[in-house]
Amino acid sequence: MSTTAADTGNSEALERDARVVHSTHHDVRPGEIAIGVIIGRTTEFFDFFVFAIASVLVFPAFVFPYLDPVEGTLASFALFSLAFFGRPLGTFLFTYIDQNHGRGVKLTIALFLLGGSTMAIALLPSHAQVGAASAWLLGLFRLLQGVALGGAWDGLPSLLALTASKEKRGWYSMIPQIGAPLGLALACALFAYFLALLETADFLRWGWRYPFFVALALNVVALFARLRIVATPEFKRLFDNRELQPSPPFETLFAEWRVILLGAFAPLASFALFHLVAVFPLSYNQLFTTESPVRFLIFEGIGALVCVVAILLSGVLADKVGRRAVLGVSAALIGTFCFAPIMLSFGQFGEALYLLLGFVLLGLSFGQAAGAVNSSFQQKYRYTGAAIVSNSAWFIGAGFAPFVALWLTANLGLWSVGLYLLSGVICTLGALAINREWGQRDQGTSDEPVIAD
Template sequence: MSDMTAHKAHVATIDEVVTTVIMARVTDFFGFFVYAIASALVFPTVFFPMLSPTAGLMASFAVFSLAFLARPVSSLMARRLQYVIGRPAKVAAALMILGTATVAIGLLPSYERIGWLAPTLLIALRILQGIGLGGSWDGLTLQLQDAAPEGRKGAYAIIPQLGGPIGFAVASALFFVLTGFLTEEEFLQWGWRFAFFAAMALNVVSLFARIRLLSTDFGADQSRLQSAPLRPLIRDQWREILLSAFVPLASYALLHVVTVFPLGYVTLFGSEPISSILLTQMLGAGCAIVTVIISGSLADRYNRRTVMFISTLLIILLCLALPFLQDAPRIFILFGFVVLGLAYGQAGAIVPKRFREEYRYSGSALSTNLSWIIGAAFAPLVALTLAVNFGVTAVALYLLSGAAATLIALRLLNRREAR
């Protein structure tokens, strides 16, 4: 009994919090990008060989989007579960579902062995991954914002966002090694599966670290981390939910346009080997880490909306580099990652403050899920479809539409706060 009391009384230092949050987010995004990269390099051949290379890649990207569609449903189910078993137990259950689905994908037989059952099981497991992702919303970003000292809010806001570029760097490095040291036949038969097993192992480490942090006090107001009733949330905060879904839209779309889409496009139309593209993306992810950190300094010096506005203008400029993707992909990829870091660095932190405190936890989860669906879920599929039928100029217009949506949302946000 005394041990339990001592555990509950433990107050984490801010260094422990930062370390745990980065670890949790890196492992989350590592698993996320392992699937994303495999959807471009592996699944069209392993699970959709009955289709043409282009149709197989489109089918793979369509399955990729299913996890995002499952997230809001899972998030609503997890709300009820949290009332019964508490937030740490809910997150643990969700991560177990996610980890089980991930390792099961790594064990799936190919289409050549079990026919249509293979892509059917892939679809089911991808939906299961989405259920795990939706239920694992833990509110750690909100806790960090509460714990951040005045004048350092922007710097603390980038801590969870670092998980994106770091997780992608690790995932792309692993696939770079697998594709570089294995023959194409070895990679497609069994080599790619190791990436999913590695994701499962890191998911277990993340689970224990995250549960410990969720059960620890570090000065955050726990009343802000309670799920709000759904009907009052939508009735009172529907404007904030929609506005918060569109503010980070461009950054979420860009995330997939510079990570997943180039791998698929170069596989079909490019002349460079995939290992070279993966190496370029690893370097780009390193640039994104730097610009994510820079976004925190800029946000503290000016404000988050200014950083989002500038980064969105840079996304518009980036659209001019898209035509280089086929013949000189490094130009678009490296510039894209630089812009991504600035845009993505404050994307998660700009949402929660839009909600009243009693709705902040649930409102942030709902608007974030909507933003991922609208901006990111179908981005690889839409971009590939446009590139195949109309060329990469159409992809630039698609990305431009996301930037326009973000600029309009920022303008509306300024007008609402001015009133």
């Protein structure tokens, strides 16, 4: 069954309701698409960071009390990584749903699975209540989060890039990335609030659950914001005209494996830095210092807002000098940042400086990191290929970063974390050097690039 037929036959009522509630006109404007993209990505990353923060502050004592704090946090980070195994599974499963039942049905199922899995974590029983089943349940819910994230690819970033004028391509490329620091800032604010408000015992018993409940409400808002765009005839027309239709995942994988492999390695410097700035420092603060987690979360939330500004700057720079140049220079700058993790051992000033510099570099690189080689895909494979590249890049570059960084710190010291980051820089520079065709297309232009999330 074709996607168009599926859209009409299976998700017509759902999409009609979204149009009635949210539409005041029939045009799909880049500004509206951008709002849908930002809301969707902020929600997804909020779910993501709520789990990451709980992996440091809650799960070691709640799920793994029989382990020492470092081992318990490592075990939590291992479960954290399960979502990155689930994302490719979600891409394959929900591509089938997209092809046979329409984008509206696919997106609705994926977002409710994401919100439901996150809410289920909020109801998680402790190890004291159910023993080892607590860890198994947490792992299952985390895997389902990843499956949902893999299925939540809605094509809005791709549509946003294709409706943007050539001279604004860098600006619109960075818009989907804003959701990451916004989601982090919101997650930090909620956890800091409950940590400051409650005694430690109350926080570990019930206070930590509230940020997970918030995720369900945000997912409902995100669902209608995105269906508002997906449901319009103009959205479907633009997708049809641009040949942005889902292709069979295995066919895409076998036909475009070289581009997928290259695309997975191109953003590794940015994706590795992502977790080494947003997740790992909190674990270091909690395990190796006596500083308050509330203060650190406030610093991190401020750093996330600085990252938003840096992402906006990356869009301006990319339109002036080119996305390839911004990615290459920012990767080289991240290479110089490889010596920075040692600053975390220098007290509050060192932590603040590490977060500030790290978030500035992250914003400049992450703002243009998505879809770096997607213009190399054949048109019929771009929609599904972009999702596979995104999932692969997150899996290789970010999925295990918190675990690896903490293990290296505990066994070798902070200096070794820089070597891990350096490996990502080498991969990024190598992938950009190999992908000469993208550099040519970015300048002028036989083809238009498509962004992954």
